[in-house]
Amino acid sequence: MSQIKNIALAFPLGVDHLAQVAFGVRSFVASYNWQFLTNPERHRLEIRDLKNWKGDGIIAQINSEEEAEHILKLGISCINISGVLSDSPVPRVRADYYGMGKNAAEYFLKKGHKEFAYYGIQNVWYSKETQRGFEETLSKYGYVLKTYEAPSGMNLEWFKENEKLHKFLSSLAKKTALLAAHDPRAVEVQQACIQLAIQVPEDLSIMGINDDAVQCELSSPPLSSIQRNSRHLGLIVAQQLDGLIKGEDQETTDIIVPCGEVFERDSTAIITLYNPEIAEVVEYIRLNALQQINVEAAAGHIGRSRRWLEYHFKDELKQTPLEFIARIRAEKAMELLQSDSSIRITEAAFKLGFSSSNQLNKYLMRFYGKNAKAIRSMQ
Numbered sequence: 001m002s003q004i005k006n007i008a009l010a011f012p013l014g015v016d017h018l019a020q021v022a023f024g025v026r027s028f029v030a031s032y033n034w035q036f037l038t039n040p041e042r043h044r045l046e047i048r049d050l051k052n053w054k055g056d057g058i059i060a061q062i063n064s065e066e067e068a069e070h071i072l073k074l075g076i077s078c079i080n081i082s083g084v085l086s087d088s089p090v091p092r093v094r095a096d097y098y099g100m101g102k103n104a105a106e107y108f109l110k111k112g113h114k115e116f117a118y119y120g121i122q123n124v125w126y127s128k129e130t131q132r133g134f135e136e137t138l139s140k141y142g143y144v145l146k147t148y149e150a151p152s153g154m155n156l157e158w159f160k161e162n163e164k165l166h167k168f169l170s171s172l173a174k175k176t177a178l179l180a181a182h183d184p185r186a187v188e189v190q191q192a193c194i195q196l197a198i199q200v201p202e203d204l205s206i207m208g209i210n211d212d213a214v215q216c217e218l219s220s221p222p223l224s225s226i227q228r229n230s231r232h233l234g235l236i237v238a239q240q241l242d243g244l245i246k247g248e249d250q251e252t253t254d255i256i257v258p259c260g261e262v263f264e265r266d267s268t269a270i271i272t273l274y275n276p277e278i279a280e281v282v283e284y285i286r287l288n289a290l291q292q293i294n295v296e297a298a299a300g301h302i303g304r305s306r307r308w309l310e311y312h313f314k315d316e317l318k319q320t321p322l323e324f325i326a327r328i329r330a331e332k333a334m335e336l337l338q339s340d341s342s343i344r345i346t347e348a349a350f351k352l353g354f355s356s357s358n359q360l361n362k363y364l365m366r367f368y369g370k371n372a373k374a375i376r377s378m379q
Contacts, residue, residue: 005034
């Protein structure tokens with residue numbers, strides 16, 4: 001039997017997406033010979049708590065220069081999973097922050113938005129990277145991003161920052177799509193909208209990042225968010241840490257894990273349209289998506305040619321009519337699976353107009369990254 005290794009988990013296990021990282025670490029075969037050091041009562045082991053600890057490895061969120069110094073003084077193999085600092089003092093495995101911003105932009109563009117905003121965090125590198133992905137993607141279509149940054153965490157003058165946020169939100173045009181640097185900032189925006197009588201999503205569509213399910217589902221309205229491949233990230237973290245402990249050379253010191261898709265909830269569940277004919281086609285597709293309609297039928301509904309519809313539809317929603325039909329069918333499938341727990345998946349597939357449960361799963365995996373069984377378990 002291999003020797004037991006003592007591994008410290010110096011990050012908040014009480015946060016959903018970080019708990020998923022821990023599950024990913026545990027899925028690594030070698031980790032069954034690892035004994036984990038945590039803080040069970042506070043759900044967070046601080047790096048400073050490891051001052052006199054003599055272990056084999058650390059998985060940590062290094063969020064400050066002070067914490068970086070502590071880690072280096074320990075001289076213990078460590079993998080950093082934080083993107084707060086632009087440069088990591090030790091090898092890092094992190095989410096694709098730029099990709100998250102890019103995914104959010106592409107999602108909002110396909111919803112027809114033409115006004116965009118970003119709520120970021122001052123002096124936090126991952127917030128800057130997310131903004132860069134968001135802004136650069138929008139700029140390709142000629143759109144300008146309005147931004148507001150607030151300090152990280154609460155401070156003694158939090159009420160002044162709250163006033164600044166209110167002023168920023170009040171300055172935004174109606175039908176603006178807003179991305180926040182993470183879910184807590186998005187929830188803060190939602191709460192401000194209640195005070196300002198800004199309707200979500202009618203006046204302002206709001207999206208967060210990390211898809212922390214409890215926080216997103218308890219928000220009002222439920223918050224759309226970009227998913228992280230947290231379990232996969234955790235697995236890679238464990239593999240890299242195992243290599244460090246064994247003294248193996250690291251091929252790269254900054255491993256980027258691709259982000260997941262947007263998990264849509266009510267905070268962005270609206271399509272913003274400016275062309276009345278396209279709006280009529282969208283409504284037609286929504287009402288008939290399960291009837292095996294095609295692009296020709298949709299074009300004929302408004303007395304236009306397929307070529308005309310494809311050009312103007314893509315100009316308005318940055319996707320083809322065929323792609324939109326597929327997306328609506330996937331939405332209908334998710335609604336049915338989550339609203340009727342008694343219906344069998346095969347039966348649901350036929351009811352939804354799919355030829356088989358395999359075809360249904362292909363649609364769901366394409367748009368939600370989960371099959372029918374996994375989506376049903378989310379209820």
